[in-house]
Amino acid sequence: MKLIIFDCDGTIVDSQHAIAAAMSAAFDDHGLVQPERSDVIGVVGLSLVEAVSRLLPDGADAGLADPVAQTYKRAFADLRQRSHHHEPLFPGAAETIAALAAREDYLLGVATGKSRRGVDALFEREGLAKYFVTIQTADDHPSKPHPSMIERAMSECGTERPQTIMIGDTSYDIEMACAADVAGIGVGWGYHPRDVLQRAGARAIVSDYSGLPATIARLFETSGGVAA
Known part of the structure; x- marks a missing residue:
């Protein structure tokens, strides 16, 4: 897996x-x-x-x-x-997550600075909880870029470093991946620019969710090697 x-x-x-x-x-x-x-x-x-x-x-x-x-x-x-409060999912997020979770060889997890209560509220609202088998939050771990969240997720899922990928939008996510010695994929639609993600050590950067599955597959095929 x-x-x-x-x-x-x-x-x-x-x-x-x-x-x-x-x-x-x-x-x-x-x-x-x-x-x-x-x-x-x-x-x-x-x-x-x-x-x-x-x-x-x-x-x-x-x-x-x-x-x-x-x-x-x-x-x-x-x-x-409040009725006007809105935290939208990024375009393609729900569909891509569902497609990845449907694969028999993939397990999905979350590693976030949010509280568990915040994650649960979001996932309940968006119907995402069923896709994730491990959820690691700031309630139980040191702040990113400490590798604790990734290491706990791997332990819970029984996976090794070459079979694990971290996906995030900030340098903290990528630095956490590097600290855990797993591949990190940066996303170009988030809060840190591409050059910051590259300097942090991202193995690949995707521009939208449609490009994520192929990038994940390439990195797994090369056991954490650099994707073009």
């Missing part, structure tokens, strides 16, 4: 608007200068406390990271309850 691990935010779902709005609300609630939107998007993929720590203004008490993170969770949950 071969294991394909997906990141979530920026890879499966476009959640940047909700993330930016919730982060601004959290910083404002604590009397802090709101971070630039580009800076917020730049830390998507890290665990929440690590992301907040990087966004705190110079001179701010580092101890604020955890309470701001908790406020962010409440703000994001409030946004999710």
Whole structure:
């Protein structure tokens, strides 16, 4: 069996608007200068406390990271309850995930900086839970790029490094793949540009979901070799 691990935010779902709005609300609630939107998007993929720590203004008490993170969770949950709140899947995501999961030789997993509650809410809404056999979240692991999430997913699925691929939109995903010594595929529709993904060590970069299955197959055929 071969294991394909997906990141979530920026890879499966476009959640940047909700993330930016919730982060601004959290910083404002604590009397802090709101971070630039580009800076917020730049830390998507890290665990929440690590992301907040990087966004705190110079001179701010580092101890604020955890309470701001908790406020962010409440703000994001409030946004999710509003009728106009929308976190769309990227085009082709649902269809491609379903097609990959239908293969008898593939197992699908998730490794994300989201909370388990956030992943469960998203997958329930979009009907994706049935496709994934292992879900690793920031609740139980160090922040990316630590390889813990990939290593736990491989352990749960009984796969080895040459039979495992990580797919993500940020340098943190690709660096995590490198740290776990598995192939990393970057996606060009997410939150970090292609050149950043390349420098992080991506074995391949795809421009849309339609190109993902063939790229996965090529990498598995070469046991983690570089795809053209």
